[in-house]
Amino acid sequence: IVLTQSPGTLSLSPGERVTLSCTASQTVSSSSVAWYQQKPGQPPRLLIYATSSRATGIPDRFSGDGSGTDFTLTISRLEPGDFAVYYCQHYGSSLWTFGQGSNVDIK
Amino acid sequence: DVQLVQSGADVKKPGESLKISCRTSGYPFPNYWIAWVRQLPGRGLDCMAMIYPSDYDTRYSPAFQGHVTISADRSTNSAYLHFHSLEASDTATYYCVTLVTGINYWGRGTLVTVSS
Numbered sequence: 001i002v003l004t005q006s007p008g009t010l011s012l013s014p015g016e017r018v019t020l021s022c023t024a025s026q027t028v029s030s031s032s033v034a035w036y037q038q039k040p041g042q043p044p045r046l047l048i049y050a051t052s053s054r055a056t057g058i059p060d061r062f063s064g065d066g067s068g069t070d071f072t073l074t075i076s077r078l079e080p081g082d083f084a085v086y087y088c089q090h091y092g093s094s095l096w097t098f099g100q101g102s103n104v105d106i107k
Numbered sequence: 108d109v110q111l112v113q114s115g116a117d118v119k120k121p122g123e124s125l126k127i128s129c130r131t132s133g134y135p136f137p138n139y140w141i142a143w144v145r146q147l148p149g150r151g152l153d154c155m156a157m158i159y160p161s162d163y164d165t166r167y168s169p170a171f172q173g174h175v176t177i178s179a180d181r182s183t184n185s186a187y188l189h190f191h192s193l194e195a196s197d198t199a200t201y202y203c204v205t206l207v208t209g210i211n212y213w214g215r216g217t218l219v220t221v222s223s
Contacts, residue, residue: 034211043202043213044152050209087152091206093159095166096142098152 001025001090005099011107016078020102022088024069032092035064035073038101039084047086048073078104109133111203111214118220119193126189127217129203136184137161141205143177143188146216148199155201158186193221 002025012018022033030051036044046055048064051071061076075082083106088099114128129141142157156167156177165177176189186203200216 031209043216046211046213049211055210089152089211091211093140095157095168096144096154096204098144098154101151 001028001094001097003088003090003097003099005086005088005102007102008100009103009105011105012078013107014078014080018075018078018104020073020086020088020104022066022071022073022099024071024090027068028090029092030067032090033064033066033071034089034091035062036087036089037082037084038087044087075104080106109205109207109212111205111212113201113203113214113217116218116220118222120223121194121221123193123221124189124191125193125219126187127201127219129186129214131184131186131205134205134207136179137181139205139207141179141186141203143175143186144202144204145171146200146202152202156188160186190219193219195221195223197221 004023006021033051035048037047038044047058047062052064063074065072085101085103087101090097110132112130119125137160140157140159143155145153145155155171158165158177158179160179178187198221200218202216203214205212
């Protein structure tokens with residue numbers, strides 16, 4: 001399964017809303033899609049699992065949605081700490097795969 | 108709490124072998140998949156291989172099959188990644204990741220540098 005993320009890079013200002021997309025090459029289970037945030041020098045931080053469940057400690061401005069082959073991560077109001085790279089992931093008993101990442105940087 | 112503690116950074120020469128480790132705690136190790144994920148400097152995430160410790164079932168990415176071997180030790184709740192013959196292009200950070208009741212847990216990463 002290949003995951004394709006869009007856009008690759010976007011420049012935004014604090015307070016703006018952003019929606020990142022992740023498209024799978026074939027239908028996947030909604031229970032097997034996650035989203036991560038990664039900052040330089042740090043491991044990925046789990047934001048969302050099972051398409052729409054927020055991980056422990058993740059604020060509610062982060063939300064996930066989708067089904068079939070199309071999944072999204074929305075940040076309702078960007079805060080300074082949200083500028084980072086975001087990855088989607090498909091996981092389960094088959095080999096896990098990741099999207100190529102979306103870089104959200106400050107305008 | 109689920110914890111994954113990885114071995115420390117290492118510097119190797121091309122052609123050398125290396126085995127990095129990931130010691131786990133806080134969950135029943137045999138019952139959940141554990142994987143190794145590579146991140147090249149400034150690049151994305153690649154799942155290299157995964158293992159189910161209960162029966163040692165493995166999955167390999169074609170890109171890494173034959174170059175590495177994943178293993179697990181149920182007596183120490185640890186997973187390992189063995190590089191048979193390192194190349195400069197193996198310079199990267201390697202993460203172990205486990206999937207427990209639908210949630211992924213990550214180690215802090217092991218930086219491997221391959222340089223002559």
